Amino acid sequence: MKTPVYNQEGAEIETMELPEKMFGLEWNGDLVHQVAVSQMANRRKAIAHTKHRGEVSGGGKKPWAQKGTGRSRQGSTRSPLWRHGGVVFGPRSDRAFSQKINDKMRRKALCMVFSEKARKNFLVVVDAIALQEPKTKLLKNILQKLPSKSESSMLILSLKDESLQRAGRNLPLLSVVQARNVNVLDLLSAKFLVITKEGIQALQNTFVK
Numbered sequence: 001m002k003t004p005v006y007n008q009e010g011a012e013i014e015t016m017e018l019p020e021k022m023f024g025l026e027w028n029g030d031l032v033h034q035v036a037v038s039q040m041a042n043r044r045k046a047i048a049h050t051k052h053r054g055e056v057s058g059g060g061k062k063p064w065a066q067k068g069t070g071r072s073r074q075g076s077t078r079s080p081l082w083r084h085g086g087v088v089f090g091p092r093s094d095r096a097f098s099q100k101i102n103d104k105m106r107r108k109a110l111c112m113v114f115s116e117k118a119r120k121n122f123l124v125v126v127d128a129i130a131l132q133e134p135k136t137k138l139l140k141n142i143l144q145k146l147p148s149k150s151e152s153s154m155l156i157l158s159l160k161d162e163s164l165q166r167a168g169r170n171l172p173l174l175s176v177v178q179a180r181n182v183n184v185l186d187l188l189s190a191k192f193l194v195i196t197k198e199g200i201q202a203l204q205n206t207f208v209k
Contacts, residue, residue, distance in 0.1 A: 001118055005125045005197065010145030013127060016197070018118060021208045024107070025115040032184060033110040038099040039185040046097070050090030053078050059085075106184070107207045113187045114203075124148050124194045129155070131163045139167040143174065148192035156182060158198035179203045 001025050004012045018024070053059070059078030066073055080088045117123045124146050131138050144150065152173040157164065160178055168176040175190065179202035187193065195203070 003118065003123060003125055005104050005127055007127050007148055008129060008142050008145070016125065019200070019204050019208065022111045022200075022204055023118045023123075025112050025117050027112055027116050030111075030188070031105060032109045032112055032188075035101055035106055035184045036188060039183060040100045041097045041099045044097040046091070046093045046095045048091035049093035050087035052088070052090075053086030056084070056086045060078060104209075107209065110182065110187070110207055113184055117187070117193050121147075122154075122192050124192055125200065126194060126196050128159075128196055128198070129164065131167055134163040134166040136167050136170045139164065139174075140171060143171075143194070144156035144196065148194055151191045151196050152189070153189035153192040154182075156184065156193060156195045156199045158196060158201070180206050182207075 001018045002021070003017050003018055005014045005016050007013050056078040059076040061075045061077075063077055064071060074082075076082075076085075078085045080086050114123075126146065129139075129142060137173065141162050143153065150173065155164065155168060155174060155176045156179055157176065158179055161176075165176050168174045175186065177186065180182075182203065
């Protein structure tokens with residue numbers, strides 16, 4: 001699959017051939033969905049927490065004698081049957097939601113998303129992006145000249161670039177990531193993928209085995 005390559009001014013300067021193993025896969029929605037759900041589950045944290053009868057304060061003394069009162073037998077005022085007692089089968093913060101996904105499945109789903117973005121013309125390849133100073137306005141002007149314009153985008157770089165990360169920090173519809181940190185869930189959250197030529201090579205070295 002061939003795609004145009006743009007410069008910072010938004011002009012098409014050449015055409016490059018995309019790696020078939022990364023941008024030529026057929027779409028498998030079930031696999032992509034499974035990987036995306038697993039990533040959401042792995043990010044999930046249990047917040048709700050109830051105390052069982054062993055964690056509720058008090059209840060150390062037996063309410064009344066075992067026999068002779070005519071009332072039912074009770075051993076603690078913190079029984080789940082009592083007011084202010086412990087909770088039975090309530091939500092606990094030690095619950096684990098994580099799901100295991102094989103690396104092969106994760107890499108394949110990632111390449112499927114790349115392929116789908118390329119087929120739908122949501123992939124923008126840039127020769128290189130360099131800023132004279134880390135200013136949000138400068139980066140915004142560059143993005144406005146590209147086909148992605150002001151749509152939600154992910155800028156994928158081959159290496160860490162402090163200037164671009166600082167400049168993109170205040171753009172609500174842009175995320176700047178390194179190629180090695182790309183994942184399916186973040187790719188699906190962005191409409192356009194803006195990638196440098198070196199970024200494509202870094203992706204290929206990282207995810208194509």
